[in-house]
Amino acid sequence: MRWGTILIPTLREIPKEAEAKSHQLLLKAGYIRKLSSGVYSYLPLGFRVLQNICRIIREEMNSAGAVELLLPALQPAEIWKQTGRYDALGEDKISFKNRTGTEYVLGPTHEEVITELAGAYLQTQHALPKTLYQIQTKFRDELRPRFGIIRTKEFIMKDAYSFDADEEGLKKSYQNMYHAYQKILTRLGLSFDIVTADPGIMGGKVSHEFMVRSEYGEDHLAVCETCKMVTSRDIAARKLSKQTTPPTSSKIEIFDTPNLKTIHDISTHFHIAPRKLMKTIIYMMNDRDPVAACVRGDHEVHEGKLRNLLGAKQLCLANAKEIEKVTGAPLGFASPVGLRDVKIIIDADLLLDQDFVTGANQKDKHMKHVNVGRDFNYSQSGDIRFVQEGDLCAQCGNKLLLITAMEVGHVFQLGTRYTECLNVKYKDSSGAEKLVIMGCYGLGVNRIMAAIVEQHNDSKGMKWPVAVAPFQVELLTVNHSHDGTREAADQLYSKLIEAGIDCLYDDREERAGVKFNDADLVGAPFHVVVGERNLVKGVIEIKKRASQESLVVPISEVLGKVQELLRD
RNA sequence: CGGGGCGUAGCGAAGUUUGGUAUCGCGCACGGUUCGGGACCGUGAGGUCGUAGGUUCAAAUCCUACCGCCCCGACCA
Numbered sequence: 223m224r225w226g227t228i229l230i231p232t233l234r235e236i237p238k239e240a241e242a243k244s245h246q247l248l249l250k251a252g253y254i255r256k257l258s259s260g261v262y263s264y265l266p267l268g269f270r271v272l273q274n275i276c277r278i279i280r281e282e283m284n285s286a287g288a289v290e291l292l293l294p295a296l297q298p299a300e301i302w303k304q305t306g307r308y309d310a311l312g313e314d315k316i317s318f319k320n321r322t323g324t325e326y327v328l329g330p331t332h333e334e335v336i337t338e339l340a341g342a343y344l345q346t347q348h349a350l351p352k353t354l355y356q357i358q359t360k361f362r363d364e365l366r367p368r369f370g371i372i373r374t375k376e377f378i379m380k381d382a383y384s385f386d387a388d389e390e391g392l393k394k395s396y397q398n399m400y401h402a403y404q405k406i407l408t409r410l411g412l413s414f415d416i417v418t419a420d421p422g423i424m425g426g427k428v429s430h431e432f433m434v435r436s437e438y439g440e441d442h443l444a445v446c447e448t449c450k451m452v453t454s455r456d457i458a459a460r461k462l463s464k465q466t467t468p469p470t471s472s473k474i475e476i477f478d479t480p481n482l483k484t485i486h487d488i489s490t491h492f493h494i495a496p497r498k499l500m501k502t503i504i505y506m507m508n509d510r511d512p513v514a515a516c517v518r519g520d521h522e523v524h525e526g527k528l529r530n531l532l533g534a535k536q537l538c539l540a541n542a543k544e545i546e547k548v549t550g551a552p553l554g555f556a557s558p559v560g561l562r563d564v565k566i567i568i569d570a571d572l573l574l575d576q577d578f579v580t581g582a583n584q585k586d587k588h589m590k591h592v593n594v595g596r597d598f599n600y601s602q603s604g605d606i607r608f609v610q611e612g613d614l615c616a617q618c619g620n621k622l623l624l625i626t627a628m629e630v631g632h633v634f635q636l637g638t639r640y641t642e643c644l645n646v647k648y649k650d651s652s653g654a655e656k657l658v659i660m661g662c663y664g665l666g667v668n669r670i671m672a673a674i675v676e677q678h679n680d681s682k683g684m685k686w687p688v689a690v691a692p693f694q695v696e697l698l699t700v701n702h703s704h705d706g707t708r709e710a711a712d713q714l715y716s717k718l719i720e721a722g723i724d725c726l727y728d729d730r731e732e733r734a735g736v737k738f739n740d741a742d743l744v745g746a747p748f749h750v751v752v753g754e755r756n757l758v759k760g761v762i763e764i765k766k767r768a769s770q771e772s773l774v775v776p777i778s779e780v781l782g783k784v785q786e787l788l789r790d
Numbered sequence: 791c792g793g794g795g796c797g798u799a800g801c802g803a804a805g806u807u808u809g810g811u812a813u814c815g816c817g818c819a820c821g822g823u824u825c826g827g828g829a830c831c832g833u834g835a836g837g838u839c840g841u842a843g844g845u846u847c848a849a850a851u852c853c854u855a856c857c858g859c860c861c862c863g864a865c866c867a
Contacts, residue, residue, distance in 0.1 A: 231800085233800090233801055233802095233816095233817090234801070234802085234816060234817070234828070235801055235802050235803095235816075236801090236802090237801070237802085238796090238801095238802075238803095238860080239796095239859065239860050239861095240860090241860080241861070256859090258858080258859085259858080259859065259860085365791090365864090366861095366862095366863095368861090483867055484866090484867065485866080485867080487867095501866065501867070502867075503866055503867070504867085515866090517866085521866095522866060523866060539865060539866080541865095545867080552867090553867050554867045555867075556867065581867075700825080700826050701825055701826080703825085704825085732828090733824090733825060733826090733827085733828075733829065734825065734826045734827060734828095735825095735826080735827040735828045735829085736827085736828050737826095737827085737828095738826075738827045738828085739827065739828050740828085742827090751826080753826055754825095754826085755826065756826090763826095
């Protein structure tokens with residue numbers, strides 16, 4: 223395609239709104255344009271990349287035996303109420319009423335719709351197993367769209383759903399998708415980590431996330447460089463130290479802290495390091511029993527770990543009233559010291575230090591010189607917090623690193639989370655009705671595009687892998703008004719097109735520098751440069767964008783060479 | 791929702807403190823000279839200065855409200 227035919231509005235300067243590299247480059251090279259916060263248009267080049275990503279996804283999904291369909295984005299709110307996710311979606315849901323008063327949700331995901339469909343058609347064991355997928359726009363009113371197309375309110379997702387007769391079938395389907403995802407991301411030129419994850423709002427027990435390491439990710443990986451273990455920070459465990467520190471001889475002192483409730487308030491106001499503070503968080507276990515969870519001021523309680531340690535069925539943060547009842551003080555001044563009829567759980571790190579500052583269980587007061595064991599007893603100690611950089615690897619005991627990463631894919635073994643709510647059953651060979659077992663599998667197409675840019679760029683622009691590049695080759699003339707140059711380039715262009723090569727032909731009458739810079743920015747993997755200087759010698763220059771290395775070949779061999787390069 | 795920053799031509803900015811003809815660079819159009827890594831000269835087009843109200847002889851500038859955008863944080867006491 224000729225440059226003048228399509229729309230490639232490259233910019234000389236990077237719009238100041240862009241911070242992430244992918245955001246900057248995609249704007250500068252004319253791939254995307256923002257319409258409003260978190261809402262983007264994909265210009266011709268951007269659209270071509272999206273299509274290439276989708277093509278690869280389709281190929282791998284199809285060859286894994288999944289079948290494509292298309293579900294509606296416009297979904298009656300009613301089906302969301304049936305699965306109980308209407309409320310769980312909360313503010314993220316974009317919903318409205320039509321003229322007759324029916325409420326609709328712009329689909330943020332499609333479990334409800336597909337499950338309804340499965341209920342209608344997958345009623346016999348012969349219909350199972352089945353994996354259906356679609357590539358569709360999802361709508362989520364994100365609180366804060368971020369980093370260009372990494373987090374947007376409207377995005378394209380490939381979502382697949384498997385339906386099986388039993389758990390064993392689900393495991394097979396899950397493995398199948400898991401491998402397909404590995405192939406897809408590898409073909410897309412991404413290096414990635416697969417980590418076990420917390421299924422969260424989606425439900426189910428087993429889930430894995432496909433993570434791409436990037437400065438602009440919103441998630442964290444706990445990485446051990448020694449034993450190479452990688453886990454999601456959300457669920458990473460740590461090895462606990464066996465040491466303990468004896469208490470100090472200083473006695474507890476109560477001091478005034480008017481209106482200073484948070485760790486940040488206390489630490490800045492009194493110049494005390496957060497690690498010398500102790501946070502006491504009150505939870506209610508099984509809706510009845512109060513629990514005080516204590517961690518260092520610079521740590522965060524991990525509700526899941528706490529729940530596991532307690533063996534609690536249900537655990538949630540206490541509300542203001544409950545806190546007041548348990549501690550005798552308003553929110554912000556809790557301490558384990560003097561608490562009665564409350565189970566106290568401490569994080570093991572509290573045993574490694576002495577002399578903490580805690581609340582005083584009185585309004586506007588805290589206490590210092592608090593020592594574990596001396597001033598209060600606890601029922602259990604253990605790992606009840608999120609890991610931090612420098613914590614010890616649960617597997618080998620060496621130090622963990624925290625690395626930011628973005629989630630590009632997520633697979634879940636949902637089980638009967640949805641089929642139960644929507645009563646999706648099949649008849650087995652004995653005629654008995656059984657719930658269909660589901661899995662679901664998502665890939666963020668736009669985010670994958672951003673991830674590829676994040677991993678393939680340099681100071682001049684993008685370096686697309688051949689598989690996803692908007693064009694495989696960019697042909698450009700050094701001086702387009704020179705007849706010989708133009709004629710040679712025109713001929714080459716026809717040859718490349720005839721050979722089925724996706725070629726962008728920069729036929730603009732721009733100066734060489736402009737064209738070279740735009741070519742590097744746009745990032746086609748190979749550049750074919752036609753210039754008078756080489757032409758008189760009967761040769762043409764081919765440049766590899768990724769390495770910036772050039773080779774010179776006779777005109778007649780250009781096509782063959784390009785084909786060879788594309789094959790490799 | 792809280793904190794911070796910002797809104798002036800397609801892009802990047804100055805001007806706002808101290809009210810007085812809307813300015814500069816890039817890009818765009820036309821003419822010319824150039825032509826292998828973002829050329830140069832000349833001419834020109836392009837603006838509700840985010841929106842609405844107020845103060846004033848006079849508002850991009852001062853006041854009030856609202857809208858939008860970016861970054862950080864968000865039931866952790």
